[in-house]
Amino acid sequence: MISTTSDYLISSEGDRQVRRMRLLLQKKVFQLPQQYFDQQISGNLTSRIINDVNILRNFLTATIPTTVTGIITILGTVIIALFLDWKLTLLMLLVFPIDAAVTIPLGKINEKIANQTQNSLGALTGITSEGIKNIKTIKLNKAENDLVNKIVAEINNLFNLSLKSDRISAVIGPLQSMLSFCLILLIVLYGAIRVKTGDLSTGTLGAFMMYFFQVIGPINEVAMFYSDKKQMMGATQKIREIISKTPEEELSSSPKTIKASYDFDWLQLQNVDFxxxxxxILENINLEAHSNEKIALVGATGAGKSTLVNIITRLYPINKGKINLNDKSYLDFSLEQWRGFFSVVLQENSILSGNIRTNLTLGLNRKVTDQELWDALAIVQLKDYVSQLPNCLDNSIGEEGAQLSGGQRQRLQIARAYLRDFKFLILDEATSNLDSDTEKVIMTALDKLTQTKHCGIITIAHRLSTIANSDRIYFLKNKTIVASGTHGELLEKVSDYRRYVHEQQLKEKR
Ligand SMILES: Nc1ncnc2c1ncn2[C@@H]1O[C@H](COP(=O)(O)OP(=O)(O)OP(=O)(O)O)[C@@H](O)[C@H]1O
Ligand SMILES: [Mg+2]
Incomplete structure (x- = not known):
């Protein structure tokens, strides 16, 4: 009864700790800097966050209660045994160092196996989820076998690790029993000698042996605690690593309080290296963008245009130079404040699973009316399409918008970006999948609306028609901005730009 109650109390406290850990971990993960995610396989990371905590739960809700109940039983029995005969009791307690001699070296092996098992489980989840997410690519490249081979290799790895663990369990039990048996022999022998000399009665020896048999099981369990703890430490290495990491906010700013009402309208990058x-990737970048202005970033593929967006929005910290809004350094703002100035359409697909509405209102912390959503959809020429969907705004669109066309996804992303409150709208190849006519209509509408909102637009595009009418074009080459000016000025003065434009025109004609 007592042990059941203590088991419940301890394991329920364990569950509370697990809940606390899950909350802490999930919150922490989303605060980590972008660089951390660049080095991770998402499925692998997900697996670690979920599965590592399961191991911790097992430790807190099974190992700890068993150990505590075991200690209570041992203490109770030892006290009674001491009254019976203290010498025999000391002999009985010899089982602890003997057990420890077995379980302590085991701990190190268990720690390693547990760590490898969690790594392997993470890798398996990573490969599987990547395969499922990219199933079209897998099918069209006939890469099913490659995927299966990778999965089989990881399953075999897991199997081998489980066998290792099984072998240890298979050895540890009999080894503990053998040692206990030797100890029993020793106690019986010592007891018999003392009975013979009249120092001990047969009844006391019998009672003592009864207590010994009662306590030997819990002693063996308690002796496993160290090894189990090591195993848990090995399995939870990754989550401890995540928890100990510095959040991106602390890495990149020391925000002072800046009044939200202050009207920022001038973005400036000075001598920035990254x-x-x-x-x-980028060296000595000097760039300005004002509200009511439309600027463009142009350059060959891989020149660093998207990287510029990444550093402007502080996804990555710069190595040198300054980024300012009016006279304030970016370091004076909190990340949340800073990112609030920009609304970005990323080059990559950034549609999430859910429906049209959840995608449009992603991260918005204000009430948005349906009318606002329809207006935004009208700007990007999606209103007609969405209105004929069975559930209109609430129509689900599949994982990453799988049920939409490439151009529809881009337009939805533009509408989402437009709905945010921003000072600068950044469009990174946001219209690359659209036909020229649709692009023109959308861009003209966006230009007009951002002007009425007193906001600026920063456009990145290879297609010349997208950027030709910009107020200023920054031309990126050899890691830096080699020239800036209007399309006409650059064409006239910069031979590299002329060459770039010529090559681009050839591509567009093809
Ligand atoms: N997360 C990253 N980690 C390391 N290197 C990166 C990362 N992202 C981009 N790069 C590298 O930085 C360089 C610039 O890439 P970026 O994406 O900024 O080019 P871009 O000008 O936008 O090209 P594109 O026109 O093809 O979109 C490339 O050489 C690329 O390999
Ligand atoms: Mg890019």
Whole structure:
């Protein structure tokens, strides 16, 4: 009864700790800097966040209660045994160091196996979820076998690790029994000698042996605690690593309070350098963008245009230089405040699973009327399409918008970006999948509306018609901005730009 109650109390406290850990971990993960995610396989990371905590739960709700109940039983029995005969009791307690001699070295092996098992489980989840997410690519490249081979290799790896663990369990039980048996022999022998010398009665020896048999099981369980703890530590290495990481906010700013009412309308980058993992990508970047202005970033593929967006929006910290809004440094703003100034359509697909409405209102912390949503959809020429869907705004669109066309996805992303409150709208190849006519209609509408909102637009595009009418074009080459001006000025003065435009025109004609 007592042990059941203590088991419940301890395991329910364990569950509370697990809940606390899950909340802490999930919150922490989404605060980690972008660089951390660049190095992870998403499925793998997901698996670790979920499965590692399961191991912790097992430790807190099974190992700890068993150990505590075991200790209570041992203490109770030892006290009675001491009254019976203290010498025999000391002999009985010898079982602890003997057990420890077995379980302590085991701990190290268990820790390693547990860590490898969680890694392997993570890798298996990562491969499987990546395969499912990219099933079209897998099918069209006839890569099913490659995928299956990778999965089989990981399953075999897991199997081998489980066998190792099974072998340890298979050895540890009999080894503990053998040692206990030796100890029983020792106690019986010692007891018999003392009975013979009249120092101990047969009844006391019998009673003592009864207590010994009662306590030997809990002693063996308690002796496993160290090894189990090591195993848990090995399995939870990754979540401890996540928890100990510095959140991106603390890494990149020391925000002072800046009044939200202050009207920022001038973005400036001064002598900015940036490297990904110490590989220089941008050097000495100088750039300005004002509200009511439409600027463009142009350059060959891989020149660093999207990277510029990444550093402007502080997804990555710069290595040198300044980024300012009016006279305030970006370091003076909290990340949340800073990112609130920009609304970005990323080059990659950024539609989430859910429906049209949840995608449009993603992250918006204000009430949005249906009319506002329809107006935004009208700007991007999606109103007709959405209104004929069975559930209109609430129509689900599949994972990452799988049920939409490439151009529809892009337009939905533009509508989402438009609905946010921003000072600068950044469009990174946001209209690359649209036909020129639709693009023109959308861009003209956006230009007009952002002007009435007193906002600026920063456009990145290879297609010349998208950027030709910009107020200023920044031309990126060899990691830096080699020229800026209107399309006409650049064509006239910059031979590299002329060449770029010529090549682009050839591509567009093809
Ligand atoms: N997360 C990253 N980690 C490391 N290197 C990166 C990362 N993202 C981009 N790069 C590298 O930075 C360089 C610039 O990439 P970026 O995406 O900024 O080019 P881009 O000008 O936008 O090209 P595109 O016109 O093809 O979109 C490339 O060499 C790329 O390999
Ligand atoms: Mg890009």
């Amino acid at each position: 490297a990904y993992n110490s590989i220089p």
